[in-house]
Amino acid sequence: MLEAIDVHADGLKRAALAAGPQAPVPNCPKWTVHDLVTHIAFVHGFAVGLATNRPVRPTPPTGWDDVLGWWDGQRLALREALGRAPETPAFSPYPGFTATVGDWTRRMAHETAIHRLDAESALADVPPTRFSPAFAADGIDEFLTYLLPRLGRNPGVRVTTPERTWTLGEPEAELDGTADDVYRALWGRPHQASITGDLAPLAAP
CATH class of the missing domain: 1.20.120 (Four Helix Bundle (Hemerythrin (Met), subunit A))
Known part of the structure; x- marks a missing residue:
């Protein structure tokens, strides 16, 4: 890190x-x-x-x-x-x-x-930066299991990547994709993950 x-x-x-x-x-x-x-x-x-x-x-x-x-x-x-x-x-x-x-x-x-x-x-030619599955998965885990509880949030969501699934509460929304895309989606950045339901309760701080 x-x-x-x-x-x-x-x-x-x-x-x-x-x-x-x-x-x-x-x-x-x-x-x-x-x-x-x-x-x-x-x-x-x-x-x-x-x-x-x-x-x-x-x-x-x-x-x-x-x-x-x-x-x-x-x-x-x-x-x-x-x-x-x-x-x-x-x-x-x-x-x-x-x-x-x-x-x-x-x-x-x-x-x-x-x-x-x-x-x-901000660049005219945006580079194709991608995060490794291991780093992105750690970022997903940090967001869901470290940040959200400390911010007093307890959303019902299931988050799935090829490597792992996270389930918080009774899922009312689902987020699925590569670890890189899910990581970006959780932080509200451009992504190609699939979203079902309302992810608003997960909005990045």
């Missing part, structure tokens, strides 16, 4: 630089690439505090070159913060739930991967 953070952050930055700060982000219609980079820089900085049990809300600079440089620093700090043993206790912002360094490593890997897709959607 540490390697995944690096790989997808590099891909995100590559796409952001190629698209330029004012390019619109089709995956996130209210954002420009500048907004997207500022967001991921903030998230990485915030995760440093969570992983080290010193939660703070960082303030990224506003200028494009400045926020890029600041993000580079936060990425290095994040690498160091997440380099400790995965079972090390960390801060949890979710009442009633504990967290570990491993939890935040996993969370940042998937946060960064999804936003890489967003940065790439």
